[in-house]
Amino acid sequence: MAKLPPFPGTTGRRDWRTALDAIRKLLADGDDTTQVFRIMRALNVGNSPMNYARLISTTEGGRLAYERTELAALFAQPGFARQFAPGTVGAAYCHFLDSTGYSADGLAEVSRINAEEDMQHPYAWFGRRVRDTHDIWHVLTGYKADESMGEAALVAFSYAQVGGLGWALIGTAAALKSIRVTGSTLFAKAVWEGYRHGRKAKWISGEDYVKLLGEPLEAARARLGIATPVAYLKAQRELGAELASYLSTRRAADVELAA
Template structure:
């Protein structure tokens, strides 16, 4: 059983539904507005960072990982390090992810800082929050959920809720699934989101992994070890809904200096 730790200093322990409702309205109008995702997380994920950090300390490797406090974004932004991974590894798949999407670890960090003065403070909880943020793109790689479509992001949101808790994840996933029923006239999108939650519940706790080691594992072996099943409904929804419907929450852009992330 994980230890019980005190709350984040200065936190109220109360969810801010006013902010969450404002943010979800903006997010559903523009799925590229990732800033709203972080607003929702801060408003609703009360206690999830503390409980996640406590759970980490209760794992075999967690004490060492917490003591070392590796900043994953710094490593994931080091292109020389990223280029060093052998073909077929998780790290190589992450490299392909960066090259195919145009995303970067630095880009996600920049978005997370908007309106959040606490993201970079020197505190174990803040470090674990950054760690959770920086694992997101690796989870895209591990789960097989595409990052540049609304369907893949919504499914990963549901997966994340099953893995790390936090009402914010559930709120975003549920809202995206409900809107999809009206927009697509099909239950496939929603069923893929539900499958994401089920896959998250069935998998090993990914937040406790040593990512600096995991990146060197063969991708297939890592998925098997972590209990990551095939996203059957997700692939079916992709195929039957088509690319346009899979990304129905996104605004189209003719030009962009760096592709923005699809939030849900």
């Protein structure tokens, strides 16, 4: 595979001080999504060139890179998510947006703490592509977005898919803290399962997402090799909603489980 030059203006050094400060804040408040992007910027050095090289090494990936569609803008168009037939990935994504209250361009707004996010550069475009499909990955994997365990499991899945020590730090820290907070390894096992499933699945970042949204959901999962998250579903049942969401101030502020 081709080796591409580094992201312009970067030193190639990881900023562990910033990353550790951000992970402390994220573990105290799982809704503080800003900290995720601080961690990504601090630790995911060299990740964009690696993934962009992988994308353009295929004919389909080369076409996607040539077209350079901005997915947040596309997904946020009025009525876009409602055009897909029942049972499709797109219909499930539409339900996801309706049920969570999230928006297609919500992560884009939060991520703009990083100056590189809006840079007119192929690497930055690929980074936006991963960011803008995060919620679709929730739909495909079955990991809930408004739940700490679901986010941690998807973070581990994402690390397996696209690399980057930022993802690894978040998933590992959440899993380790869960053992102390919940008194159980169920949460941690769900996170580890997310990593294993990400390793086994097809590389989803190389997909044409407009086509993917039109596929039947179960058929898409089978084609992409995304397995049923058995350990995650077991942990949901046995831990209950409060412990599965222990990092979330929205879901658990009254019981102070993030303390």
